[in-house]
Amino acid sequence: MRHIISILMENEPGALSRVAGLFSARGYNIESLTVATTEDATLSRMTIVTSGNDAVIEQIIKQLNKLIDVVKVLDLNDGKHIERELMLIKVKASASHRDEMKRMCDIFRGRIIDVTDGSFTIELTGSGHKLDAFIESLDKSAILETVRTGASGIGRGDRILKL
């Protein structure tokens, strides 16, 4: 089963590779991994999307907690949560396809953030499924380049991961 795990960790050099190394050394999956500092510059917040049965996920959480740099770990799947991913996608937008592409972008509530004679760069935010759906709905030959951040997640309401 797919799990989205939030990690609060010391903003130290090497902390990211400790987490990445743990996953590769123990054979755990990483579907995506995203990390940046928080409002407290000494802390980083990481979101890892992984998959495994309950026993594997339990071990992942325990092993993460064992890392000295890891302050807190939360399996967002344990409760209600929101996840978002950002995609930047550059598509062909020649004269004949320009309107069609603009319409698709609107339907998915994307924003065109760069325009040339022959292309649009679209910014699209949502769940991974939504981004997948947008890609699916385009003619493959129209896609010039895609870049995705991987999912970031946060608990709903009172579920707060903080020191």
Place this chain on the structure above:
Amino acid sequence: MNQASITDQQDETTPQFTGAEILIKCLHAENVQFVFGYPGGAVLNIYDAIYQQDQFEHILVRHEQAALHAADAYARATGKVGVALVTSGPGATNAVTGIATAYMDSIPMVVISGQVPTYAIGEDAFQECDTVGITRPCVKHNFLIKDINDIAPVMKKAFHVAATGRPGPVLVDIPKDITATLNQFEYPETVEIRSYNPITKGHSGQIKKALKLLSEAKRPMVYTGGGVVLGNASEELTQFVRSLGLPTTSTLMGLGGFPATDKQSLGMLGMHGTYEANMAMQECDVLIAVGARFDDRVIGNPEHFLSRPRTIIHIDIDPSSISKRVKIDVPIVGDVKSVLADLNTLIETEKPVQNTAALADWMQQIEAWRGKRFSDFVLDDKLIKPQQVIKTLYEVTKGDAWITSDVGQHQMWAAQYYPFDKPRRWINSGGLGTMGVGLPYAMGVQLAYPDAQVACVTGEASIQMCIQELSTCQQYKLPIKVITLNNRYMGMVRQWQEFFYENRYSESYMNALPDFIKLAEAYGHVGIQVTNPADVEDAMKEAFGPKLKDRMVFMDIITDQSENVFPMVPNGKGLSEMITGKNS
């Protein structure tokens, strides 16, 4: 300079020390007794500071791997943090085997490695390697110091992290320019790491539940591991086992945690465990695991193990050890010493009513298994049986020696035929299974206990992996007795090839062996070769006798080549699927 004068220097006139001197002062503040190491370019400043102090002794090894093993054994034998010092590049990479060995067995160590100067890092400088990166998967934690102000706080953290919770090695990488920079010295009195707070006290509700299950059990069983030894919980364990009258078995790493000569002890379990221990482990209905981790060499195939219904209680300081390979019914996270003490208090206050009739039947069943005497061996009048050597070693040392071993058949025979009644007496590489540890392990133990009898049980293959340390033993006059079970084979490899590869002995024969007697003598030691079973006892008495008390003795004992270690649970099989050998 002693500790008192260090703390007196906190004023405007605070002298400036080099980073190297600060590092040494940190080691003084931690009351380090020995530093095991090997100098090199990146640690020259540190060695210069060592030259100018006499508070700890530096032990110069002949290869960095041995420095790590010796520091590791010092930690295993004393319970204190072992300290090793190596240079950058090859010094650090040579240390990796020793670090990984300590990591697998949860041994507290602080490893200091030199690094190229900060301005040269990343430029492929001479003797540069990414030590922090290379060691990351086999340390509890590691640090790269980039600021002179960090030396003291990082060293404080390193010793704290190494020794607390589930112990382990911590590496501190120090660039050469930092060791030359001047700064004040102030050693922090306390340490707080917000992300590191190991749980020590067990949950009282879970402890009650555990006691209830054990009292009501028909076939209860205690299974103990290295955690009991590391956690100094032998007394508490012994009281616990005796007060409930439970049968108990130990892993290779836990030997000595409960007296092996006690009738409640079924000996070691696992791949080469006793028949009675493995059968009881398989057939019990309530199992309490204490500081053990259900690894593959201990319970064999987990599916086979779980095919019997059984309630499992598990005490461990590391939550990730619980339910890793086997689902646990009653987990108790905590320090084994503290949890066992709580259990003992509970037993005294609650006086639980046990299922005594069922327990008596169970003990009778266990005695029936024990009565099969699968661990007996038959003496030969021409060939020396390895088991005979270990038994003689036990008798001659009156069971009171410190035994280190390498890895292989001799290790198993030592574990099987030298019953350990005290913790920390049995020093070996259980997790990583590192050949070559035996001799440097013996060095670490002998330095910690200069008057103790220290024997290194080894084989002719293992001993050659760190044989250069015979020179170190001469330099420091360490009267270690090396007991080499020389069967001219990598015995355990040969055994597997005999059992599972139709006798195709691929590369397991030790050809072109040196004359170990001449070799020992070349290093200034005493060599004794034994080829006749009738001579084993006298030779052993000579080696441990008053005449050679202060000498290192290398015993080259020519043993039966065809002997195998029994019982054996083949890889991937269940505990009750043992090959029991000649007596079956």
